[in-house]
Amino acid sequence: MKVMVPLLVAALVCTSVSGDCAEKSAAQSTGDASLRDGRLSSNARDGGDSPRLRGDSNMQLEQTEGDGALGEFDMLIPVQVNSMWQTRGGTFLQFEFQTTAPTAAMICLSKSWIEPVQAADGSWSVAGSVERLGFSGINVNHSVAVKDLDPDSVYFVVILFDPPPQYAIAGTKPYHWVDTTLKRRVSVSIVFLYMIDDSDDLSAGDLLFNFQIGSPSADFWHAGNSWDHFEKPASGRLQIDSGDGIWPGIHMHALGVGDAVKLTACCNDADAKYTGGLNVPDVYKGTGCNENAEWNSDGWTFDISGGTEMSTGLTLWDREEYGFDFVKTVDESDVSSLEYQVWGSVHVSYE
Numbered sequence: 001m002k003v004m005v006p007l008l009v010a011a012l013v014c015t016s017v018s019g020d021c022a023e024k025s026a027a028q029s030t031g032d033a034s035l036r037d038g039r040l041s042s043n044a045r046d047g048g049d050s051p052r053l054r055g056d057s058n059m060q061l062e063q064t065e066g067d068g069a070l071g072e073f074d075m076l077i078p079v080q081v082n083s084m085w086q087t088r089g090g091t092f093l094q095f096e097f098q099t100t101a102p103t104a105a106m107i108c109l110s111k112s113w114i115e116p117v118q119a120a121d122g123s124w125s126v127a128g129s130v131e132r133l134g135f136s137g138i139n140v141n142h143s144v145a146v147k148d149l150d151p152d153s154v155y156f157v158v159i160l161f162d163p164p165p166q167y168a169i170a171g172t173k174p175y176h177w178v179d180t181t182l183k184r185r186v187s188v189s190i191v192f193l194y195m196i197d198d199s200d201d202l203s204a205g206d207l208l209f210n211f212q213i214g215s216p217s218a219d220f221w222h223a224g225n226s227w228d229h230f231e232k233p234a235s236g237r238l239q240i241d242s243g244d245g246i247w248p249g250i251h252m253h254a255l256g257v258g259d260a261v262k263l264t265a266c267c268n269d270a271d272a273k274y275t276g277g278l279n280v281p282d283v284y285k286g287t288g289c290n291e292n293a294e295w296n297s298d299g300w301t302f303d304i305s306g307g308t309e310m311s312t313g314l315t316l317w318d319r320e321e322y323g324f325d326f327v328k329t330v331d332e333s334d335v336s337s338l339e340y341q342v343w344g345s346v347h348v349s350y351e
Contacts, residue, residue: 073101079163080173087145090182090350091308091320093155094145095134103163103172107134107144109155116158116174124174126158138164145316147308151184151350152256182350183256186304188213188263190230190250192343195240196329199269199294199337204244206237210266212282213252216301220264220284227254227261229282237270245341255351259305265330265342268295287333296338298330304348323347 079101087094095107108114114128132149136142149155157179161172190211198205214226230250232238240246254261266285270293287296302324310322325345332339 073167075101075167075169077101078170078173079103079161079167081159081175084175086179087316088179088182089308089316089320090151090184091149091306092145092147092316093149093157093179093181094143094316095157095159096141096143097159097175099140099142099161101163101167102138102140103161103167104138105136105142105144106160106162107136107146108158108160109133109146109149111150111153111155114156114158114176116160116176122171124160124172126160128156145308147316149181149308151181154178154180184258184304185253185255185349185351186213186257186261187347187349188228188252188261188344189347190248190265190342190344192245192341193232193240193248194245194341194343195242196339196341197332197337198240198242204239204241205269205338207240208233208237208268208270209248210264210281210283210285211250211252212264212284213254213261215258216260216262218262220262220299221286223282226264226282227257228252231281250344257304260301260303261346262299262301263328263342263344264297264299265328266295266297267330267338267340268293269338270294287336289335294336294338296330296333296336296340298328300326300328302326302346304346306348310348317350321347321349 077100079099082098082100084095084097087096093109099105108126108130109132110128110130112129112131114126114130116124117127118124132146132155134144134146136144155178157177159175161174163172193209195205195207198207200206209232210229211232212220212226212229214220214228218225220226230252232248232250238246264284268285284299285295285297288294306320306322308316308320311319313319313321323345326343328342328344330338330340330342
């Protein structure tokens with residue numbers, strides 16, 4: 001479904017648009033975007049090179065896909081957005097819009113405040129620091145995707161126009177508003193637990209497992225600080241011998257997370273009648289032992305800061321969603337002979 005956004009209304013807009021997104025890549029800039037001498041440019045404040053659109057530049061604007069019909073247009077109307085549709089992802093914003101006359105366009109994005117300002121000579125520029133740029137060639141129908149954005153972030157958006165001289169008689173009118181990317185969801189699944197050493201010489205271990213996911217900086221030693229947790233089994237003990245394994249079917253989820261997720265695992269071996277506070281969910285237990293039980297734990301941090309092109313797919317929504325598998329080993333220690341492997345997967349999506 002596409003939702004038409006009224007002209008010059010600054011609003012948070014979320015639409016669902018099926019089909020392929022534009023392949024226009026977003027450039028990165030630390031300077032101010034502007035219109036100079038009838039051409040689009042972005043002037044870096046540090047004096048370095050920056051994306052430019054000039055007649056003598058090697059960086060020419062490609063023709064935007066569309067019907068591209070260049071007919072007669074009202075020259076007394078400023079070149080401006082006639083209609084706008086937006087598609088929101090976790091790492092991208094796609095803009096499909098029509099203009100009142102053929103024009104090139106530069107899309108400026110920033111998480112800090114930016115706005116269009118007009119100089120005395122009638123040229124337009126952007127006040128503030130531009131973080132991402134997207135470009136569209138001379139046309140009436142435009143489709144641009146600005147990629148590799150930060151999830152769950154507010155972006156200020158400004159579009160400046162650069163029409164051919166015959167369409168620029170009445171000048172141009174920039175378009176600006178605010179939009180927000182989707183939140184990142186992470187799902188961590190434990191698909192297999194393999195016991196290398198159950199610590200019992202004459203029988204299978206009486207085992208209990210605890211798992212947590214959360215921020216790498218979270219205090220897992222105290223309850224309530226993880227995003228999600230899981231205890232296996234919910235009651236009693238699992239009988240697992242050295243060299244054997246189980247398929248536990250454990251799934252943990254969190255929404256609105258940052259660029260990394262930490263997974264912790266704890267296994268304790270104790271008599272089924274003894275708890276000793278070892279089976280408290282959502283608490284990391286480290287490694288230790290006493291006269292009734294022993295336990296061994298570890299944790300691992302996974303990078304989930306992927307951008308837009310993380311996998312294959314028809315749409316940008318498909319391509320920003322991805323996953324990977326892992327196998328981690330909790331080695332025995334001086335105080336615990338428990339040793340086991342955790343096989344699992346991490347899946348990242350946006351909503």
